[in-house]
Amino acid sequence: MEEITLFQNVAEESEWQLVEHWVSRSNKLFLKKLSRNDTSWADDKGKHQAGIYIPRLIRESGYFPSLSARQDKPHIFQASCVTFWPQTGEHKNSGMRHYSNKGPETHLTVIPSELFKGLSPASWLIGGRLKEPVAEAMYWFIVIDSTSQDAEILETSLDIDSDFHHEIIEPSALLSARALDRDASAELIEQINAAVRQGTLHKLLASVATLPSPSKLAEEAQAAYFKTDKLGSLDPFQMDAPGDAVMRISRDHEYQIFKRYELRRRAVEVISALIQHSDLTTSVVRGFADLDRIFLSASQQRKTRAGRSFEYHLAALLKAGKVRFEEQAILGGRRPDFVLPDKRSIQQKNARDYNDAAILSAKTTLRERWKQVTHERFNCAIFLATVDDRVSTQALDEMQAADIALVVPESLKTSKEAAYSKHPNVISFRDFFQNEVKHKRPALLAVDIKRSS
Known part of the structure; x- marks a missing residue:
């Protein structure tokens, strides 16, 4: 009990410290992006089975205990699984249950409902199989809300791809920073060491002080995508999933x-x-202000880059699809990312039809910032493009009431982890280009709309 109390106190300060502690005591980790069915039971008891889904591949990987058929009901396979939940300090006599007559999924049941209440879409469950049991528990689990700082640390530490769902991973992958490229890292280390020895570190710093512009980064990323996917264009009318491509x-x-x-x-x-100082301790203490400035600058630059790059990739789709648009036009004190077809058409709101123009804004993450778009009213449809899978049902309802259509990647529209699938005001990028532009607003196209879809 002493240990449980100790880590409850740690949890109040930093859940990530809690994660690192239990990761260090594990021989295997299980990471899952939570679906709506994984969490909705906690908010609406009785509607769904109380528990989280364990995918078939994970169930059959040997990570969890083996399931055995019940003698009285042989179609039910089950196993006991004592679990520890550091955030609440609880031990649970959890169980694995697989109803073979209902499909491949298995449920992990008898878990703390309070940890799953009110979670944002696409939140995380991380757990580990312990090297040594803790009061009979061989497994631990921590829930991380997708909008928290801990989620950002998790996603950055593991370089989690946009199409991630679940995986068994090694603890070392989380406890140590993943190398971007070992050969490139080794080359950089040698380059810095050589500059230190030769007294030319200032020249090396000058050569790397300026990062490539957002447009340059966008070009390199698009080239990498073309090389990987064997494509030569981002024409949204020739792609099955243009939104997934941008994501x-x-x-x-x-x-x-x-x-x-x-x-x-x-x-x-x-x-x-x-x-600049004689020893490491002096360097850290006296140079702390400089280190703080460096890392603060790095954090701010990452956020700025993400937002600007999304706009560049969205512009690439519009250009490749020959969609007429103007960027960053100032309209009534607002500056939407894209106006279709141009600022002049938007401003002539009384001299044109509703479908002769449209406004398209882009935000990599929404949070409350989507409300900025509601002021952009110019007798035309308003579309908000995003690659954010964490938008809540409440926010979607508010957007629908404000007559804003959310445009998301195709895989997110149908994702079980996001809240988009049943919302009529959420459309895919493909639907935006094929239906909202080509079908409803052909005047926005600079070429014949009768080309093949």
């Missing part, structure tokens, strides 16, 4: 490219700050 380019390809550039710049900056 992969911005959240996967470009982020990896950006981190390589970022590592070079920030590593040299940190070394330059620390090398």
Whole structure:
């Protein structure tokens, strides 16, 4: 009980410290992006079975105890599974249940409902199989809300791709920073060491001080996507899933490219700050202000890059599809990302039809910022494009009431983890281009709309 109390106190300060502690005591980890069915039972008891889904591949991986058929009901396979939940300090006599006559899924039942109440869509469940039992428990689990700082740390630490759902992972992958590229890292280490020895660190710092512009990063990311997917164009009318393409380019390809550039710049900056003093302790204490400035700048630059790059990739879709648009036009004190077809048409709201124009804004993450769009009223439809899978049902209802259509990647529209599938005001990128542009607003196209879909 002493240990449980101790880590309850730690949890109040930082859940990530709690995660790191239990990861260090585990030989295998299980990470799952939670679906709506994984959490809705906690908010609406009796509507769904109380528990989380364990995918078939995970069930059959050997991570969890083996299931055995019940003698009285042989179609039910089950196993006991004592679990520990550090956030509440509870031990639970959890169980694994698989109803073979209802499909491949297995439920992990008897778990703390309070941890699953009110969670944002696409939140996380991380757990581990312990090296040594804790009061009979061989498994632990921690729930991380997708809008929390801990979720950002988790996603960054594991370089989680945009199409991630669940996986068994090694503890070492989370406890140590994943190398972007071991050969490139080794080369950078040698380059910095050589500059220190030769007294040319200031020249190296000058050479890496400026990161590529957002447009340059966007170009490199698109080129990487074309190379990987054997495509030569982002024409949304020729793609089955243009939204998924933009999500992969911005959240996967470009982020990896950006981190390589970022590592070079920030590593040299940190070394330059620390090398000014005679020993490591003095360097850290006296150079703390410099280190704080470096990492604050890095954090702010990441957020700025993410938002601007999404706009560049969305513009690439519009250009490739020959959709007429104007960027960053100032309208009544607002500056929507894209007006279709142009600012002049938007302003002539009394001299045109409703479907002769449209406004398209882009936000990588919504939170409350989507409400900025509601002021952009110019007798035309308002569309808000995002790759955010964490938007709540309440926010979607509010957007629908404000007559705003949310445009999301195709895989997110149908995702079990997001809240989009049943909302009529949420459409996919493909629907936006095929129906909202090509079918309803053909005047927005600069070419014949009769080309093949």
